[in-house]
Each structure stands twice: as structure tokens, then as C-alpha cells.
Amino acid sequence: MRTRPLKVALLGCGVVGSEVARIMTTHADDLTQRIGAPVELAGVAVRRPSKVREGIDPALITTDATALLKRGDIDVAIEVIGGIEPARTLITTAFEHGISVVSANKALLAQDGAALHAAAEQHGLDLYYEAAVAGAIPLVRPMRESLAGDKINRVMGIVNGTTNFILDKMDSTGAGYQEALDEATALGYAEADPTADVEGYDAAAKAAILAGIAFHTRVRLDDVYREGMTEVSAADFASAKRMGCTIKLLAILERAADGESVTARVHPAMIPLTHPLASVREAYNAVFVEAEAAGRLMFYGPGAGGSPTASAVLGDLVAVCRNKLAEATGPGESAYTQLPVSPMGDVVTRYHISLDVADKPGVLAQVATTFAEHGVSIDTVRQQGRPDGVGNEASLVVVTHRAPDAALSGTVEALRKLDTVRGVASIMRVEGE
Template sequence: MMRTRPLKVALLGCGVVGSEVARIMTTHADDLAARIGAPVELAGVAVRRPSKVREGIDPALITTDATALVKRGDIDVVIEVIGGIEPARTLITTAFEHGASVVSANKALLAEDGAALHAAAEQHGRDLYYEAAVAGAIPLVRPLRESLAGDKVNRVLGIVNGTTNFILDKMDTSGAGYSEALDEATALGYAEADPTADVEGFDAAAKAAILAGIAFHTRVRIGDVHREGITEVTAADIASARRMGCTVKLLAICERAADGQSVTARVHPAMIPLSHPLASVREAYNAVFVEAEAAGQLMFYGPGAGGAPTASAVLGDLVAVCRNKLNEAPGPGESAYTRLPVSPMGDVVTRYHISLDVADKPGVLAQVATVFAEQGVSIDTVRQKGRQDGGGEASLVVVTHRAPDAALSGTVEALRKLDTVRGVASIMRVEGE
């Protein structure tokens, strides 16, 4: 039976995502009501610039006082799409205190302070849902939190930032340099005017923290995630990867240790074989592999950003939260019972692709090999090529076998001290084999 009193929704933020949420709530109101079991009503929209024309939204709903909106007491659900740490954190906790559940797309806040937000939601018997915080429209948070709740997840590996994937894809397919590819991404709207959060890996690291926490039932904050961006990736790196039958992607990798006693979370560019499904993820798309003990390997693929895809995830959470409200029973909250420590990057076992500029003379390869042996790192392949312009230099590319990252980093530092090594041109990990 349809309940007649509408569930009231407060929207915090009306930018690209928020305006799309409002549009869908209006145009699909009947369908949403049928799926929920009660109509939903947009009761207020908090913005910073009230004078801006917002098509399809009743001007009477617009307010600049977000705090008063979430304190009203008759609000059932607050949708937070303003981003950042404050005032979002205070507004969300205030919403809980005044009886509202929350749907958020705020990955930065959740990665920084998710435990406290979950505790506040539990204290007041409210829901905190955030499917839109990771990978846009791709259903990922709910499958990890609910569908795989009875399984043991061992690894999450994927591309979770569309901007960097677009840039690396353009570098690979067109031969463009990093700056040129970034300019194209900016012109097409894939990159912000200040792309730092994307290209330096902060966005992907926040998502990795959220995914690791859910997957491994432990608390992982963004500060626990090893982070490297793509600003140092060169056309030469892309070409070297191609010669190996690989491509370069910015990967988020969350793993449970082999002994099950710790977890790791990291974000960095890596070479992956062209045979790997992630290698074919093009332009601004996202894709994530989840490896579970019973379910095996699952892949989630789709648009990872943008107004409509993100709004789709927000509305999915809205339907779930409203159903919980009608049933007077909140959905699943935080699961952090394992309390597993997060190991440092040095403990991660991985492979390196190292490109060196060396003196072009006998004995250099032997010196380099000795350094690897002293650090306990085994060499897989070596490729040496003299410079066409002469100058007594050569390019030496070494690909290692798997070893602790600390040993590999130590090897690179030792190589820098060799008189015959003129420079370390690039270092990149090799994954997905």
C-alpha cells in the first residue's frame, strides 16, 4: 500500500550532481514513489549562490542556510553533494541528531572521518549510504557491503578515476605527452581547472580507503593509503610499456595479506599486460576487480563520474534509505570487526620496471646486476640500447621479479649512487600478471 504522507528530502548542493538529482526526483517522481512505497518530496535545496537560475527547481525551495534546513525536524533524508570536509561533516552529524538519514557522495570526508560518521548514524538509528562516493554509477559499495557480506574478499584492484584514465589513454593511443593530454582532458570537461586531486592521486586514494574498509571489515583512512600520481609518467614510459606488451593505468589496489593479519591500500601508476581486462578500459571509464574466496573474480565497469551517472547512484541510495525509513529499520552500518592493521608500502610484494641512463662501456651491466643481488632482488629481463646521438650513454631497462617494495626502493637508491649510472629515468611497478 502507498503511504500518503511524502518522505521529505533536503538537498545540500545544487551543482552538476545536485541539479541532476533534483531533475530526476521531479521527472521520475511517480516511479520513485512506486518503488519506495511512498512519495518523495524535495523540501529544500541549500546553495551558496541563491541568485543563480536553477531550471526546474522551485525558487521557494532555495536557501543559503543549510544548517537550518537539516535542523527542521520534518526532513527524512538529507542528500549531501557539496563535498569537502567542512561544513559537510557538521551538517551530516546535525542531520542525524535531528532525525534524518543521509545519502552522501563525499569521498574525501568518508575517507577521512567515516568511522565517526558511522558512529553518529548508529547512535541516532539512522542510515549513512554513499554508493556515489566511489566509481560514479557503478554499483560497487553495496555489492561489497551486502552481496559479498558472507564471503571473504582478498583483493580489490581497479581504475577509479576517470580523469587520469582519459589522460593515460590519450598518451597511449595518440602518442601525446602528459601536458598535451591534460589540456585535452580539461577542454573536454574531464579535468577540473585545478586537476591536482585527480592527477596526484588524492581522489583515487580516498576511494581506495573506502573500498578497503568495506572489503576487509576494518578501518582504513586516506592517510593509510600509499599514493602516487601520474604527473611523472612520460611518453617514454608509455612506449616502454608497449614494447613489453603492456599499457599504463593509475590503479587503486587493496589487498589482504597472505597470512590474513593485515591489509594494504595503495594508488600508483602501473604497467599491466594488454591481455588484462583493465587494459581495455578507455577514456574516462572506470573498472574494478573484486577477488573473493567463494565468488572468485568479479568485474564492475561503467562511467565513473559525471552528473547523470553520479546522480543515478545517489537516487539508488535514496530509494534504499527511504524503504528503510518506512520499515523503521536502518540498513547495514559500518563493519570494522577485524581491526586489521594497515601495513606500509614497503611490505607490499610487487615488481619494478626501472629505466636507467648509464655509461655505454663494458662492465656496467655487471655493476647494476650486483646491486640487485645485494638488495635481494631477482632480475627478470634486461634490455640495453646505445643512444643514437652517441655521447657515451646507453639506456638500460630492467624488469624485476616480485620482491618487497622496500627492497626494490633500496635497489633504486643504491643504483643512483653508482658512478656509471647517469640517472634513473623512470620507475614504475608492474601489476596484473
């Protein structure tokens, strides 16, 4: 066994970084045996050096991350800063100085993954990022290594714990969105500013990364269609239950039937209670992968938090260190298919549409005609009086058959223009059937 330690620079020491440092210290002997050489925390770059960091030698703390990377003795850098800058510059600096990188930075990888992979390849180094998607769940490595010989056709998953917690509370308790968000905030699941989570930006970044791996093509954050979940209401859950469904914020990645394009999208959707994702509760994540030979696979577990995310980081660290000892590198970017990403309008799906309409004869026929004019077939219709007791209005719920999303969107716009339609109360896609 090699006796000279592999030296690690830790960039960032927040919730995840501090847990990485703790595990590296407390499990040092086990890590040595698993890697084949000692691994040593050689420096920790932070913004606030005065902050007390229990278990970390103050002598390791520095505010100059660039100088730490340029020391000349660092083997691996762990980037858990997050955001685009200075993370991008620091990762590039690491590669320029012969340092492999382990990152948990979903936003950066979704935006500039291709350039970072190219830089790693140019310098003969590793870029690993299991922790960037779904926390502790082993997902990136199984998809890009274990399923490397298979053809993945579809990936559908819950990849944000905050939104799943909120939607689960709305489903199980009947709470409204704001009430469920307040509980998530009080318990520490939601940030003070939850926009990245509830508007789907976090999930969209993860979707871009997963789509690139699944389909061997480059998918950027801008390619992912995104809708948030702030408009989901208790009434939507009541409708979902009548259909035997629940509501989840889903990342859905699909290869077209002809194999010539892919789609990537994030939005709330109704899914049947019989689907495996319907039973994912609280702040857990789960990803459902459909592959040609392997069939349907489910990956489930805690998708965020210091310890779960640190677990994924340390798994990557072990792999990268082993590669260093073997003077080899692991798998890099696979984008040979160069498939285009189709717009959301090309996606074929079902809709659940709730309308507030005039309560008078002929309304249903007028609505049905509008659907027919746009080539959208209706599956079921339910009409009832308004629950708020408005006597001259009714609630009309329409569930469609599968149709292109563009046709469904066009139908909704036409419905809004009808004199008999007072308003479109809710629009939601139906998936997983």
C-alpha cells in the same frame, strides 16, 4: 501505500545536485511506486541563491542548510557539497535531528567515515554513499551486501576517470602528459586545477573507502600509499608496449597471505594487455574484485559526471526511504577485523626501471650486482643506445621479479649512487600478472 511524502533536503546543487533534483522531479511517479510512498524535495541549500537553477522552484532555495535540517519535517538529507566542512557538521546535524543521510563525499568518508558511521548508529539512522566511489557503477552495495558472506582478498581498479582519459590518450595517440592533460581539460574531464586527480588524492580517498568495506577494517586516507601520474612519459608507454602492457593509475587493496594485515595503495603501474583493466578506455572506471568463493568479478561503467553520479545517489535514496518506511536501517560500518594497514615497503611487487648509464664495459655487471646485494632478482634486461644520440651513454631497462617494495626502493637508491649511472629515468611497478 503511505500518502504522506518523505521529505528530502538537498545540500548542494552543483552538477550532481541539480541532476538529482531533476530526476526526483521527472521520475516522481516511478520513485513513489518503487519506494512505497511519495518522495518530495523539501528544500535545497546552496551558497549562491541568485544563480538560476532550471526546474527547481525558487521557493525551495535557501542559504541556511542548518535551519533546513532543523525544520523538524525532513526525513532524508542528500549531501553533495563535497569537502570536509561544512559537510561534516551538516551530516552530524542531520543525525542529531533524526535524518538519514545519502552522501557522495569521498574525501569526508575517507577521513572521518568511522565517526560518521558511529553517529548514524547512535541515532538509529542510515548513512549511504554509493556515489562516493566510481560514479554510477554499483560497487559499494555489492561489496558490503552481496559479498557480505564471502572473503574479499584483493581489489584492483581504475577509480578516476580524468587520469584514465589522460593515460588512454597517451597510450593510443603517443601524446605527452601535458598534451593529453590539455585535451582532458578542454573536454571538461579535468578541472582547472587537476591536482586532486593527477596526484592520486581522489583515487586514494576512494581506495580507503573500498578497503574498509572489503576487509571489514578501518582504513583512513592517511593509510593509503599514494603516487601521482605526472611523471609518466611517452617513453614509459613505449617500454610498456614492448612488454605487452599498458599503463593505468590503479588503486590496489590487498589482504596479506596470512590474513593478518592489509595494504592500500594508489600509483601508476604497467599491466598486461590481457588483463581486463587494460581495455578500460576514455574516462571510464572499472574495479576488479577477487573473492574467495565468488572468484573474480569486474565492475565497469562511467565513474563521474552529473547523471551517472546522480543515478547512484537516487539508488541510495530509494534504499534509505524504504528503510524509513520499514522502521529499519541498512548495513552500517563493519570493522570487526581491526586489521593493521601495512606500509608500502611490505608490498611484494615487480619493478620496471629505466636507467641512463655510461656506455662502456662492466656497467651491466655493476648494476646486476647492486640488485643482488639488495635481494632483488632480475627477470629481464634490455640495453640500447640513447635515442637522443648521446654517444657515450646508453639506456638500460631492467624488469625485476617480485620482491618487497622496500628492497626495490633500496636498490634504486643504491643505483643512483653509482658513478656509471647517469640517472634513473623511470621507475614503475608492474601489476596484474
